[in-house]
Amino acid sequence: MLNYSETWELCSNIDAICTEFLALFNLNQSRQSKTSMQQSPHIRVYLIIKQTELMATVLVINGPNLNLLGMREPNHYGATSLADIEARLNTLTAEEGHELLWFQSNAEHELIQRIQLALEDAVDFIIINPAAYTHTSIALRDAFSAVKIPFIEVHLSNIHARETFRHHSYLADIAVGQICGLGALGYELALTAAFDHIDNTFTD
Numbered sequence: 001m002l003n004y005s006e007t008w009e010l011c012s013n014i015d016a017i018c019t020e021f022l023a024l025f026n027l028n029q030s031r032q033s034k035t036s037m038q039q040s041p042h043i044r045v046y047l048i049i050k051q052t053e054l055m056a057t058v059l060v061i062n063g064p065n066l067n068l069l070g071m072r073e074p075n076h077y078g079a080t081s082l083a084d085i086e087a088r089l090n091t092l093t094a095e096e097g098h099e100l101l102w103f104q105s106n107a108e109h110e111l112i113q114r115i116q117l118a119l120e121d122a123v124d125f126i127i128i129n130p131a132a133y134t135h136t137s138i139a140l141r142d143a144f145s146a147v148k149i150p151f152i153e154v155h156l157s158n159i160h161a162r163e164t165f166r167h168h169s170y171l172a173d174i175a176v177g178q179i180c181g182l183g184a185l186g187y188e189l190a191l192t193a194a195f196d197h198i199d200n201t202f203t204d
């Protein structure tokens with residue numbers, strides 16, 4: 001993470017960086033070089049922005065049965081589908097100039113693998129609804145402890161007002177926070193909190 005003065009210096013140089021980059025790209029293009037064929041200007045601008053930490057990457061992970069949102073027990077989970085939640089959060093993220101990645105799986109090991117991969121993707125923050133694995137998975141907890149990426153736990157329903165086996169979470173005490181009982185809005189609130197957390201880490 002860059003400190004304040006390094007960031008300021010990079011921001012003041014951003015015009016020069018872009019001009020240099022465009023010149024390089026035009027040169028490569030005129031030579032029909034391999035680099036210009038393989039890397040679009042968009043990808044390279046993305047890499048520059050990502051390297052300067054101006055763009056944050058947030059990963060949203062959804063656990064088992066959440067692919068059925070919208071038709072699954074609407075009395076607990078509401079009528080909004082996962083695709084609708086994705087569309088809403090994608091819009092909010094684009095407005096902020098950040099990047100949002102999505103993953104859903106019904107398999108515990110795939111969720112763990114995605115959390116581990118988040119290190120390679122330089123993910124800054126994770127929002128997770130671990131669904132039923134919330135109440136059973138020490139392995140998911142260990143994955144978060146290993147990667148040390150800050151995360152928020154989200155539940156559509158109020159797990160504390162339901163069966164007692166849903167009251168305990170293996171993740172809550174190592175999470176930045178837990179949001180539950182607010183339906184699909186919980187994901188939006190988690191996203192706002194994630195950006196806030198990233199901004200605060202950035203200016204510390």
Ligand code: DQA
Nearest residue numbers: 129130131132155156157166
């Ligand atoms: C849930 C609550 C869990 O107890 C349950 O197993 C789910 C969904 C929620 O979003 O309210 O699958 O995580």
